[in-house]
Amino acid sequence: MKDTFKHKGLRQKLVEVVKNKGITDEKVLDGLSKIPRHLFMDSGFLDHAYQDKAFPIAADQTISQPYTVAFQTELLQVKKGDKILEIGTGSGYQTALLCVLGAQVFSIERQQELFKKTSKFLPSLGYRPKKLIFGDGYKGLKTEAPFDSIIVTAGAPLVPKALLGQLKIGGRLVIPVGDQVQTMTLFIRKGEKEFEQHEFGEFRFVPMLEDKN
Template structure:
């Protein structure tokens, strides 16, 4: 399979669906998504669908990755926090667009696998730790952008607190089955504006400020 051709076709479909940020488009063209899925599923890597990555988790569909990234409005010098490393694909996209990425994954095998792929691609501006992502990463705050790649029952206040003035938090919020994409923008005076975007469906955000493991 010619992955470069498949990736170009995938990005063409993203543009048709409304992705307009040229930097995001270029990032989606440059990052080899097939390296972040199981080898047996590599032929499906560039279809616009989520795929299982083990541990009852998934890699998000390309359109959702592109749209969430676009909502961050990155210019190139930001520090971005991702909660839910998963396969590492979203972190890789972010790492091509900004100075420093901090990503948290609660499932150790996924974190270790993602680290190997990120290192293979030379994306050394990604800091990864294993832990409860719903707490954010307060030691490294504030962040210019925060993206949460799992569905939350509400917007964790601790994440809003970890946003820098002018920062943006993108998070799916809803019940266990269906969510709406929410963007929280922190103004220079500390006030926040909340905007709703597209309907979506993510795995649950598990942790102290999300869903409980047995919910």
């Protein structure tokens, strides 16, 4: 599969759609314009790659809607060199955007099939996360903590305490909280035990799974 002028044109249109929905961070929009989303999807869905929709990928998961990816990323306020933990690598599309923004990305995936695929796929496109981990996102990654920010790309029934504990003071956790429908929630760590909480409307995500092994 190649990335053609046609794909680039379709991407620009997608960026305009996302912008019109309220995303204002130019770095995020520029990042979206650079990432060949069609390469992250099964070939049967190529016609849909540049629509602002979520689509199924392997292991009963989805590649998130570009607007949602942009929305969560904008809330993170990513700066170059930020150490970011991503819970749910999935297709690697969100991971790629964080890499484009210059973050050091540590990403955890609990679906073996997706983990194996994405571990090879991302570097083949030139995206180099600091570390991809096969494991339980509920536990976070204590060995690399603290993080400048943490992003959860699956619906969590509750906010894992481990993730709050692995944020730097001033760090940001963006997480969709809820069962059937999730509320996009931002936590900013203000002190050892003090967190500021903001809510940003309803979204739908696949559920965040605990490691049952």
